[in-house]
Amino acid sequence: METTVGTGAGLLRRAELHVSVSDPAAASMNFLNEVAARFPDAVSLAAGRPYDGFYTAQDIDRFLAVFRAHLIGQGRSEEQINRTLLQYGRTNGVIGDLIARMLAADEGIEVPAEAVMVTAGCQEAMIIALRGLCAGPQDVVLAVEPCYVGFTGAARILGIEVVPVPEAADGLDPDAVLRVAREVRASGRRPRGLYVVPNFANPSGVSMPVEARRRLLAVAREAELVILEDDPYGLFGLDDEPRPALKALDTDHSVIYLGSFAKSVFPGARVGFLVADQPVEDAAGRRSLLAEELSTIKSMLTVNTSPIAQAVVGGMLIEADYSLRTANRRKVEHYRTNLRTLLSALDREFGDDARLSWNAPEGGFFAVLDVPFEADEELLEVSARDYGVLWTPMSYFYGAGGGECAIRLSCSVLDASQVEEGVRRLGKLVRDRAS
Amino acid sequence: METTVGTGAGLLRRAELHVSVSDPAAASMNFLNEVAARFPDAVSLAAGRPYDGFYTAQDIDRFLAVFRAHLIGQGRSEEQINRTLLQYGRTNGVIGDLIARMLAADEGIEVPAEAVMVTAGCQEAMIIALRGLCAGPQDVVLAVEPCYVGFTGAARILGIEVVPVPEAADGLDPDAVLRVAREVRASGRRPRGLYVVPNFANPSGVSMPVEARRRLLAVAREAELVILEDDPYGLFGLDDEPRPALKALDTDHSVIYLGSFAKSVFPGARVGFLVADQPVEDAAGRRSLLAEELSTIKSMLTVNTSPIAQAVVGGMLIEADYSLRTANRRKVEHYRTNLRTLLSALDREFGDDARLSWNAPEGGFFAVLDVPFEADEELLEVSARDYGVLWTPMSYFYGAGGGECAIRLSCSVLDASQVEEGVRRLGKLVRDRAS
Numbered sequence: 128m129e130t131t132v133g134t135g136a137g138l139l140r141r142a143e144l145h146v147s148v149s150d151p152a153a154a155s156m157n158f159l160n161e162v163a164a165r166f167p168d169a170v171s172l173a174a175g176r177p178y179d180g181f182y183t184a185q186d187i188d189r190f191l192a193v194f195r196a197h198l199i200g201q202g203r204s205e206e207q208i209n210r211t212l213l214q215y216g217r218t219n220g221v222i223g224d225l226i227a228r229m230l231a232a233d234e235g236i237e238v239p240a241e242a243v244m245v246t247a248g249c250q251e252a253m254i255i256a257l258r259g260l261c262a263g264p265q266d267v268v269l270a271v272e273p274c275y276v277g278f279t280g281a282a283r284i285l286g287i288e289v290v291p292v293p294e295a296a297d298g299l300d301p302d303a304v305l306r307v308a309r310e311v312r313a314s315g316r317r318p319r320g321l322y323v324v325p326n327f328a329n330p331s332g333v334s335m336p337v338e339a340r341r342r343l344l345a346v347a348r349e350a351e352l353v354i355l356e357d358d359p360y361g362l363f364g365l366d367d368e369p370r371p372a373l374k375a376l377d378t379d380h381s382v383i384y385l386g387s388f389a390k391s392v393f394p395g396a397r398v399g400f401l402v403a404d405q406p407v408e409d410a411a412g413r414r415s416l417l418a419e420e421l422s423t424i425k426s427m428l429t430v431n432t433s434p435i436a437q438a439v440v441g442g443m444l445i446e447a448d449y450s451l452r453t454a455n456r457r458k459v460e461h462y463r464t465n466l467r468t469l470l471s472a473l474d475r476e477f478g479d480d481a482r483l484s485w486n487a488p489e490g491g492f493f494a495v496l497d498v499p500f501e502a503d504e505e506l507l508e509v510s511a512r513d514y515g516v517l518w519t520p521m522s523y524f525y526g527a528g529g530g531e532c533a534i535r536l537s538c539s540v541l542d543a544s545q546v547e548e549g550v551r552r553l554g555k556l557v558r559d560r561a562s
Numbered sequence: 563m564e565t566t567v568g569t570g571a572g573l574l575r576r577a578e579l580h581v582s583v584s585d586p587a588a589a590s591m592n593f594l595n596e597v598a599a600r601f602p603d604a605v606s607l608a609a610g611r612p613y614d615g616f617y618t619a620q621d622i623d624r625f626l627a628v629f630r631a632h633l634i635g636q637g638r639s640e641e642q643i644n645r646t647l648l649q650y651g652r653t654n655g656v657i658g659d660l661i662a663r664m665l666a667a668d669e670g671i672e673v674p675a676e677a678v679m680v681t682a683g684c685q686e687a688m689i690i691a692l693r694g695l696c697a698g699p700q701d702v703v704l705a706v707e708p709c710y711v712g713f714t715g716a717a718r719i720l721g722i723e724v725v726p727v728p729e730a731a732d733g734l735d736p737d738a739v740l741r742v743a744r745e746v747r748a749s750g751r752r753p754r755g756l757y758v759v760p761n762f763a764n765p766s767g768v769s770m771p772v773e774a775r776r777r778l779l780a781v782a783r784e785a786e787l788v789i790l791e792d793d794p795y796g797l798f799g800l801d802d803e804p805r806p807a808l809k810a811l812d813t814d815h816s817v818i819y820l821g822s823f824a825k826s827v828f829p830g831a832r833v834g835f836l837v838a839d840q841p842v843e844d845a846a847g848r849r850s851l852l853a854e855e856l857s858t859i860k861s862m863l864t865v866n867t868s869p870i871a872q873a874v875v876g877g878m879l880i881e882a883d884y885s886l887r888t889a890n891r892r893k894v895e896h897y898r899t900n901l902r903t904l905l906s907a908l909d910r911e912f913g914d915d916a917r918l919s920w921n922a923p924e925g926g927f928f929a930v931l932d933v934p935f936e937a938d939e940e941l942l943e944v945s946a947r948d949y950g951v952l953w954t955p956m957s958y959f960y961g962a963g964g965g966e967c968a969i970r971l972s973c974s975v976l977d978a979s980q981v982e983e984g985v986r987r988l989g990k991l992v993r994d995r996a997s
Contacts, residue, residue, distance in 0.1 A: 139788075139852060141844040145697040146858045153858040176650050183640075184630060184647050187870055188623065195619060205618075212619050213830040215611050247682045247832075247864040254863060258719060262580040280862035284693060286721065353574075395648035397682075397868035409576040417574060423581045423588040427715035428689060429682040429864065433832035433871045435622055 148283065155523045156276065158504055166511040170549035173517040174540045175329060175492055181458055182393045190442030191435075197445050212438060216431050218422040220245025222441040226386070226400050228449040234361075235375045236384065242404035244418045244425060245432045249359065249387035249399035253281045253322075254428065256355055256383050256401055259421045260319040261287045268355070269307055270322040271299045273524030275329045275357070278322050290318070291526055296486065298335035299323050301342040308350035320353045320383075326370055327360040327491020330524045330535040334489050340373055347381040353405070359387040362455055363462045364490035380405045383417070388440050390458075391451040398432060398440045462492065465538040465546055469494060472550035473536075482561055485536075492539040495521060496553075499561050502534045506560070516552035583718065590958040591711065593939055601946040605984035608952040609975045610764060610927055616893055617828045625877030626870075632880050646869060653857040653866050655680025657876040661821070661835050663884040669796075670810040671819065677839035679853045679860060680867045684794065684822035684834035688716045688757075689863065691790055691818050691836055694856045695754040696722045703790070704742055705757040706734050708959035710764045710792070713757050725753070726961055731921065733770035734758050736777040743785035755788045755818075761805055762795040762926020765959045765970040769924055775808055782816040788840070794822040797890055798897045799925035815840045818852070823875050825893075826886040833867060833875045897927065900973040900981055904929060907985035908971075917996055920971075927974040930956060931988075935995050937969045944991075951987035 141147055159173055198208050211221060223243035230236040230243075246252040257268065270278055272291035282289045292299060292307045304321055311318045323343070325335040335343070347354050356373045364370060374384040384402040392398070403417035425431070447454030470487055473496065477483040482499040500506075502520050511517050519537070521530030536553075538546045576582055594608055633643045646656060658678035665671040665678075681687040692703065705713055707726035717724045727734060727742045739756055746753045758778070760770040770778070782789050791808045799805060809819040819837040827833070838852035860866070882889030905922055908931065912918040917934040935941075937955050946952050954972070956965030971988075973981045 139840050139842045141842050141855065143697060144695065144842065144852075144855060145693050146855045148697055153861055156861075179641070179645055179649060182648050183644050187626065187647065191622065206614070209618050210614055212622065213617050213828040214614060215824070215829040247686075247868070250861075250865045251682075251863065258580050260579065262578060262583055277862065277865075284859060284862045389650070393648040394650040395869045397864065397866065397871075405574050407574045407576050407579065417579075420576065420579060420581045424719060426588055426591075427712065427719045428686065429832065430685045430712075431832065433682070433868055434830045435871055435874060436832075436868045439870060 162508055162511045163517055169511045169515045169517045170545055171517045172536045172549045173519045175537045176540055177390050178461055178540055187439055190439045193442035193445050194438040212434050216434050218426045218431050220432050220437055221434055222437045225441050225444045229444050232449045233452045234372050238402050238404045242402050242416050242418045244401050245437055246399045247429045247432050248397045249385055250277055252385045252399050252401040253278055255421050255424050257281055257287055258285055258424050260353055265316045266319045267316050268320040269318055273330050298333045301339055301346040305346045305350055318352055320355050322355045324357045325373055326358055327488055330493055331495055332488030332491055332493040340376055344381055354382045356382050357385045359390055360491040362391055362452055363459055365463055391455055392440050392443050396436045396440050398436050464543050468543040468546045469538040472547050476550050476554035492537050494536050495533050496536055497533050501531050510556050514552045514556040516549050597943055597946045598952055604946045604950045604952045605980055606952045607971045607984045608954045610972045611975055612825050613896055613975055622874055625874045628877035628880050629873040651866050651869050653861045655867050655872055656869055657872045660876050660879045664879050667884045668887045669807050673837050673839045677837050677851050677853045679836050680872055681834045682864045682867050683832045684820050685712055687820045687834045687836040688713055690856050690859050692716055692722055693720055693859050695788055700751045701754045702751045703755040704753055708765050708965055729766055733768045736774055736781040740781045740785055753787055755790050757790045759792045760808055761793055762923055765928055766930055767921055767923030767926055767928040775811055779816055789817045791817050792820045794825055795926040797826055798894055800898055826890055827875050827878050831871045831875050833871050899978050903978040903981045904973040907982050911985050911989035927972050929971050930968055931971055932968050936966050949987045949991040951984050
């Protein structure tokens with residue numbers, strides 16, 4: 128029975144709040160966090176956050192000092208520096224020039240500083256790009272599936288429909304994108320964007336071959352899609368093979384690049400960015416850059432990104448001489464060791480069991496193990512309690528069914544011996560359950 | 563003629579982007595900023611940002627150190643402190659307890675720390691509260707008119723309709739709220755919230771009498787409205803008269819309090835908060851607090867507020883012994899002097915001209931001058947170029963007409979002699995135009 132409860136009477140019904148619309152992914156993540164909290168001794172092959180050992184709070188002071196010295200070097204007065212750091216500031220941020228230099232040095236992406244918008248983490252960059260592209264109820268976005276829950280969650284907050292494009296073993300198939308885009312258009316909706324993580328995707332770990340990247344750009348042109356390229360893991364390949372960003376291959380402004388510093392600097396800065404160098408023309412024929420147009424949306428979400436947080440990241444970029452690849456060598460080594468350890472431990476544990484298979488990502492934080500049983504929340508709880516190991520059900524990353532017999536394994540937050548121990552514990556669970 | 567331009571072909575049409583929906587207020591503000599940039603010698607009675615003279619970049623270092631010492635005092639290890647400041651963190655933030663202490667000390671608002679969510683500025687708090695309350699297309703919010711453009715802009719980003727309630731000379735009339743809420747309900751829509759700035763509102767400067775505040779709370783109960791109370795200027799009354807926040811009078815959880823540190827600490831922290839202590843019940847009868855439920859939305863907007871920025875504000879709160887009223891005495895004096903100077907300058911300049919009138923706010927940054935001619939953008943440009951003074955057309959703060967013959971005067975960013983000079987210049991313009 129529905130009871131009407133006045134809000135003034137001090138009780139809100141959850142079903143009437145937007146959280147009931149926006150939370151499926153968050154509910155899953157909450158379950159995972161809750162299980163992790165209840166079994167603190169379980170080895171976490173679930174957590175995808177970066178390793179804790181790479182930074183200290185003293186870095187904050189140093190990076191701030193470096194950035195201030197940089198401003199002084201540019202001839203700014205004490206008063207101007209105070210204003211830059213402490214007053215309201217430019218909506219699109221104050222380190223766009225430093226980020227543009229980094230993108231040129233590390234990624235071969237050549238864009239003007241004005242095409243860069245600094246955001247409150249990459250999550251806000253997704254929200255802004257989505258909101259900018261999708262203006263009417265018929266506007267939808269395509270997204271690779273399985274998909275990072277931050278993207279589908281962002282779309283849900285804005286009420287934007289996400290149409291999945293299934294990912295293949297070697298990444299997103301451009302022709303599948305074209306097919307889905309045509310179906311969407313035939314149904315009267317308008318596909319505006321396509322979300323993809325070309326390097327070592329979360330959750331699947333897979334990467335797109337370079338030829339597929341080129342073909343995807345051609346498809347974007349043909350289907351009039353803006354590609355939303357998310358690249359948080361690009362630095363962390365197992366080898367030094369160049370894997371060009373879509374944005375680096377993008378000769379005709381088909382790509383909005385979504386950038387994160389959470390892995391390459393640290394998460395606590397909550398600084399991300401987007402690159403949107405698309406020319407935009409208004410009714411009078413005046414031109415601007417998409418990043419400049421999107422500032423309207425940014426200003427209504429968070430006004431501008433904290434210049435203090437920007438200064439911390441800016442100081443890091445300056446200290447690194449604009450190369451995060453160079454500055455992150457130690458981190459790269461750590462994550463390489465962990466992923467290699469994960470893959471060889473899987474081989475040792477499951478190599479002679481034909482009922483199991485897993486993929487072999489070329490880098491990043493994640494791999495996927497297919498198992499001959501349902502890997503659901505019930506099993507996750509059993510796994511944490513009785514086997515002391517946590518993982519993520521792949522079903523979390525599908526919108527309407529999929530991934531029921533697969534688990535995501537993450538190796539970022541551990542050290543190598545913990546990864547080995549985690550896989551050993553997982554082996555026991557799997558053998559007990561599959562027998 | 564409509565030409566179809568493929569996005570891949572490198573050109574986006576502005577009319578097809580959401581910025582064309584979301585930008586009327588931003589377009590106005592852009593015009594204002596652009597005029598200000600073209601006439602840098604004009605005295606700005608337009609800018610509403612805080613005065614620059616109250617803080618230096620060294621404060622950042624000190625506040626960070628104070629916050630770190632606080633964590634050490636709580637027995638946190640070096641490793642834990644690093645994790646708190648640099649890793650992903652709790653969605654609702656890490657200084658909720660400090661903010662709850664400040665609210666108790668300064669405002670008599672007694673809430674548990676769990677009812678506080680730290681946000682990326684007050685702007686994000688508005689977005690989160692709006693999104694949380696409005697789940698379906700029939701859900702609308704009421705807002706005082708004239709209205710702060712950040713609120714109407716936030717609603718536009720989310721596609722939520724804002725129904726205006728006209729403000730009277732002595733602030734929002736609770737019975738007007740009740741009437742509009744009933745009309746909305748009779749039309750088949752559901753009024754979910756009401757936005758109001760009870761103290762020294764932006765843009766009007768007016769405040770609600772205490773009796774009206776109590777009556778508004780009764781109306782909220784009756785009309786099943788959640789009040790969104792925005793209080794950025796509450797500290798800056800002309801006298802020490804207590805002006806209780808709606809939240810301090812709120813005995814039955816009718817109020818979500820939206821908090822800003824932009825004026826009381828500094829804008830560059832980009833830290834705000836919301837207080838949402840409403841109990842929420844799910845279908846199974848489980849209870850939680852609204853702030854906890856809203857974390858789902860926060861996580862999909864910005865994940866969590868930069869703990870570095872939170873640490874800066876936290877350090878300030880600790881140093882101030884949790885009283886921003888005490889810590890802001892110098893600022894309070896500055897803004898009092900400026901507002902008194904503005905009001906006496908208006909009296910001197912226009913006191914014997916019956917065609918002009920203005921209000922006499924009891925505090926804050928703003929006052930409104932009614933003039934016997936249209937105060938539009940064309941006149942603003944003339945004013946900046948030929949008279950050397952900037953102001954804000956009040957029409958910017960109305961959704962569908964209103965305020966055409968009124969201007970908002972702001973006195974926050976200037977010193978007293980600049981305020982006097984600004985009003986002198988304004989006097990010339992007004993006399994030339996009104997004659």
